Each structure stands twice: as C-alpha cells, then as structure tokens.
Amino acid sequence: MRSDSFDAIVVGGGLVGAAIAWGLQRRGLATALLDEGDTAYRASRGNFGLVWVQSKGLGAPWYQRWTRASAAEWPALAEDLGARTGEDLGLRQPGGVHLCLSDTEMADRAARMARMQAEAGNHGFEYRMIEAPELRAMLPGLGPRVVGASWTPYDGHANPLRLLHALHGAFTQAGGAYVPNARVEAGQAAPRDFAVTAGGRRFAAPRIVLAAGLGNADLAPRFGLSAPVRPQRGQVLVTKRAAELMPMPTTTIRQTQEGSLMLGDSMEEVGFDLRQSPEVMRQIADRAVLCFPWIGRLNIVRAWSALRVMAPDGLPIYDESTRFPGAFTANCHSGVTLAGAHARLLAPMIAEGRLDPMLDPFTAGRFDVRAAS
Ligand SMILES: Cc1cc2nc3c(=O)[nH]c(=O)nc-3n(C[C@H](O)[C@H](O)[C@H](O)COP(=O)(O)OP(=O)(O)OC[C@H]3O[C@@H](n4cnc5c(N)ncnc54)[C@H](O)[C@@H]3O)c2cc1C
Structure with missing residues (x-):
C-alpha cells in the first residue's frame, strides 16, 4: 500500500492529541491526526471544564509548575484559536x-x-x-x-467542547489532515521512521506522538514506550440555567458561560464501567446543595459519566522512546488545564525532536516499567 508522508503523525484526536497536533501544524509541520472515533473512550467529550491549578502537584512541585505554566498559556491559546476559528472558548480565570x-x-x-x-x-x-x-x-x-x-x-474554567472543536478547526484550516474512524493497532517503528495503517490508509512520518488516551496502554509498547494508564470514572450533573451568578468556579461546582451549573465530579475505580450510579449522583447533588442551598431549586437537565486517563501516580506521562527516537507519548488526567502547555510548550519540543529536561520527571520510567519492544 502506498504511504501518505507527513512530518508528524499524532494518534488520538482528543484534547491531548488535538492540542499537540495543532501545535505541530502551527509550527509548519505537515501533521496527520488519526482518531479511532465514537467507539473509543473519550474523556475529552465528558469532562468538567476546569482550568485548575490549586490541587495539582502535592509532593511533585514540577507538576505544579507545569500546570501553572499551562494556565498562563491559556489566554494566548484562547485568543489565537478564537481569532482563527471564531470560537469563543469561554475562558474565565478569576481564581x-x-x-x-x-x-x-x-x-x-x-x-x-x-x-x-x-x-x-x-x-x-x-x-x-x-x-x-x-x-x-x-x-x-x-x-x-x-x-x-x-x-x-491561578484557577479558572472554559468550555471544553468548544476547545476541542476549535483545536480541530484551527488544525484543519492550517492544512492539517484530520482522519476520523482511523484506529491505529500497530505500526512499523525504526528510529525517526514510522508507518501506521489506519482507516484503510497508510501514513508515514519521522515523528509519531501517541496521544490515544486510554488506548495508549496497548499502543505504547509497540513503539518502545510504556503508558500504564487506567480508567477512573467521573460523573457530572448539569442543572438548568440559574438566575444566580457564581463569580468563580469551585473544585466541584462551576457555572457555564450560558448559566447552567455543572456539578461533579466523582473519582471512581470501576474499570471500564461507564454506567451512571444513582448513589454517586445523589452524593454530588447533596454536597452541591450544602455548598449553595439555592442549587436545590434547579432541575438537573443532563448527567453523564466518563473515564479519566489516570497514571498510577496521577501525574502526566510524557516520554520519548530511547529505542525508537521520534516516538513520543502524552497522557494526562487534566487535558483541559494542560491544553495551553500541550499546544504551546510541548508541541514545539516535539517539533524540535527533543523533550525539555523540565519534563524528565514525567517519563514512564518513574514507574520502573520496562518499555516492551
Ligand atoms: C468526569 C471527568 C471530568 C474531568 N474534568 C476535567 C477538568 O475539569 N479539567 C481538566 O483539565 N481535565 C478534566 N478531565 C480530564 C480530561 O477530560 C482528560 O485529561 C482529557 O480529555 C484527556 O484527553 P485525551 O486526548 O488524552 O483522551 P481522550 O479524550 O480519551 O481521547 C483519546 C482519543 O484517542 C482515540 N484513540 C484511542 N485509541 C486509538 C487508537 N488505537 N487509534 C486511534 N485513535 C485512538 C480515541 O478515539 C479518542 O478520541 C476530566 C475527565 C473526566 C472523565
């Protein structure tokens, strides 16, 4: 099969992959963004939308710094994407x-x-x-x-679906190749020479970024990398629009730009079980009403559950394969918050072909897992 050649292949079109792909394309690298599609687990379509700093990095100050750096990059990201796509990401950073x-x-x-x-x-x-x-x-x-x-x-929030839409829009407008319904299962790997088949086509590039969320656990070992991520379920409730105004987000309650309240989010170790549970929904609602009793008057209009992409220590994983230089992994459980860093700091490092030493503490080697061949 003939290959379509690119400067970079990004596997996974969620918030992490899309932010990196956009960052690469923005720097002039011809990039293919391959996404499995609706049958995959997709945290990016079910999250809470916080751009959140204050709880990040206890015992790991490097994660606190990376998160702060990302929150600081967010205004420029929102402005750039807004100017290119007309999308208002609803970014508010009032603390x-x-x-x-x-x-x-x-x-x-x-x-x-x-x-x-x-x-x-x-x-x-x-x-x-x-x-x-x-x-x-x-x-x-x-x-x-x-x-x-x-x-x-440092804290704030944004509309995560608009973020995802804008990243995809800016990426394709800049000439990036977004390929949906393209599940990558395996590929050929040699240093700075990668080829994968997906969606009936073959793609080749000197760089590949594995940003397939939970899919990275299976994919990474095929490229000399390791991504021991597990699912962690979170449930979110959405109320009808409220007359009251909430001036700043809290860890578990935020008011959207449109006026609805989002309540959540739980942290449940239930494997790949995506069902909602009435007990957890009740706990979320009860705590929200204790915090703001007027929330009790608002009907719940939507509720869902989604799976976080969680590393054993809860920190991101960024790595480059030593066996196959040019192959990178990127995983995290705060892909909204870290979008600024992924698009504007991490993507340029990948474009240059070398992760900055500031990311050394984030390699999967910290789990003492040997990258399979
Ligand atoms: C309930 C909940 C609340 C959250 N709240 C927040 C929050 O407030 N703030 C915050 O910053 N973060 C939050 N998060 C986390 C955030 O949503 C995730 O960090 C982020 O979405 C992860 O993005 P991702 O691209 O890595 O993964 P995903 O969104 O899961 O995307 C992975 C993509 O890879 C594709 N894929 C998988 N396997 C393959 C393959 N083999 N080939 C090709 N494509 C493949 C899938 O189709 C999918 O589109 C929350 C998550 C949840 C579940």
Whole structure:
C-alpha cells in the first residue's frame, strides 16, 4: 500500500492529541491526526471544564509548575484559536476556591496548601485560606455548613467542547489532515521512521506522538514506550440555567458561560464501567446543595459519566522512546488545564525532536516499567 508522508503523525484526536497536533501544524509541520472515533473512550467529550491549578502537584512541585505554566498559556491559546476559528472558548480565570464543609476539612486543606507553598520554594505559590464570613461576601448564597475555603488566583474554567472543536478547526484550516474512524493497532517503528495503517490508509512520518488516551496502554509498547494508564470514572450533573451568578468556579461546582451549573465530579475505580450510579449522583447533588442551598431549586437537565486517563501516580506521562527516537507519548488526567502547555510548550519540543529536561520527571520510567519492544 502506498504511504501518505507527513512530518508528524499524532494518534488520538482528543484534547491531548488535538492540542499537540495543532501545535505541530502551527509550527509548519505537515501533521496527520488519526482518531479511532465514537467507539473509543473519550474523556475529552465528558469532562468538567476546569482550568485548575490549586490541587495539582502535592509532593511533585514540577507538576505544579507545569500546570501553572499551562494556565498562563491559556489566554494566548484562547485568543489565537478564537481569532482563527471564531470560537469563543469561554475562558474565565478569576481564581477559584475549594470549599470546606467542616473544621477537619478546613484544617486538612490548610495543611495541604501550606505544604504546596513550601514545596514551590522560589517559584512561589500564592494562596489564602478564607474563613466563612469573608467567603460569604465573595460567593453570595453560600450555605451555613461551609466553614471556609482555600483560594488561589491561578484557577479558572472554559468550555471544553468548544476547545476541542476549535483545536480541530484551527488544525484543519492550517492544512492539517484530520482522519476520523482511523484506529491505529500497530505500526512499523525504526528510529525517526514510522508507518501506521489506519482507516484503510497508510501514513508515514519521522515523528509519531501517541496521544490515544486510554488506548495508549496497548499502543505504547509497540513503539518502545510504556503508558500504564487506567480508567477512573467521573460523573457530572448539569442543572438548568440559574438566575444566580457564581463569580468563580469551585473544585466541584462551576457555572457555564450560558448559566447552567455543572456539578461533579466523582473519582471512581470501576474499570471500564461507564454506567451512571444513582448513589454517586445523589452524593454530588447533596454536597452541591450544602455548598449553595439555592442549587436545590434547579432541575438537573443532563448527567453523564466518563473515564479519566489516570497514571498510577496521577501525574502526566510524557516520554520519548530511547529505542525508537521520534516516538513520543502524552497522557494526562487534566487535558483541559494542560491544553495551553500541550499546544504551546510541548508541541514545539516535539517539533524540535527533543523533550525539555523540565519534563524528565514525567517519563514512564518513574514507574520502573520496562518499555516492551
Ligand atoms: C468526569 C471527568 C471530568 C474531568 N474534568 C476535567 C477538568 O475539569 N479539567 C481538566 O483539565 N481535565 C478534566 N478531565 C480530564 C480530561 O477530560 C482528560 O485529561 C482529557 O480529555 C484527556 O484527553 P485525551 O486526548 O488524552 O483522551 P481522550 O479524550 O480519551 O481521547 C483519546 C482519543 O484517542 C482515540 N484513540 C484511542 N485509541 C486509538 C487508537 N488505537 N487509534 C486511534 N485513535 C485512538 C480515541 O478515539 C479518542 O478520541 C476530566 C475527565 C473526566 C472523565
């Protein structure tokens, strides 16, 4: 079969693959973006939409720095994609809060935030623990059970479906080849020389990026890499549009640009089970109503579950194969938050053919898993 030749192949058209593919194409690399399609697990179509920093990287300050760098890249990403596609990504970065419903939760949170600040060292980490009276002025309608919150200025949210749509749109407008219904199962690998067959076509390139979400676990060993990711289920509820305005997102409640509230999200270790569970939905709704009692008056209009792409330690995996240089992996469980970094920092590294040493702590070698041949 004749091959279509590209400068780069990206496998997986979710938020991670699309951000990288767009970043590569933007730098002038002819890129093919191959996506399995509707039968695959697709976290990018079922997430919560936070661009979230404050909970990231306890015990791993390099992850905190990478997440902060991504949040800082987001405004330029949103502006660039907006100018090219006309899509308003709904980015708002007013800061965010993690609400605490008991003194124990507040004390635990305070200890966590203090540790993160200490670990950040010279890089700094700005946060405040805010007691209920001050918090009530910041967040009208707060329930009496809320005793306080942690706040950082770095947090925000965006519309994740518009982000995905805009990444695909900008990519194809710039001449990128998006190929849906193209599941990659195997390929030929040699240093800086890769070929895969998908969707009845053969694609060849000197670089390949495996960004197939949960599909990476099977795919990575075929390219001398390892991606020991597992599914973790999350459930999300959406209310009808509210008259009330929520000035900033919380870890589990955010108001969309259109006015609906999104409530969630759970962290359930249930394998590939995508069913929704009434008990978990009830817990999500109960906690939301404790935080803001007026939410109890709003009907739920939609609910879903989706599977996160989770590494054993919850951190991203970025790697280049030592056996087959030019083959890269990219996995993470915060693909909305990290879209800025993926498009604007990681893609240029891949284009240059070398990951920056700042990403060394993210290699799969940290799990002591030997990349299969
Ligand atoms: C409930 C929930 C809430 C979340 N909330 C947030 C949040 O608030 N903020 C945040 O930053 N992140 C959040 N996330 C995480 C975020 O959604 C994921 O990190 C991100 O979507 C992962 O993107 P991905 O491209 O790696 O994976 P996916 O979206 O799963 O995409 C993988 C793609 O690869 C394709 N594929 C798979 N196998 C193959 C193959 N063999 N060949 C070709 N294509 C293949 C699939 O078709 C799919 O399109 C949440 C996730 C969930 C589930």
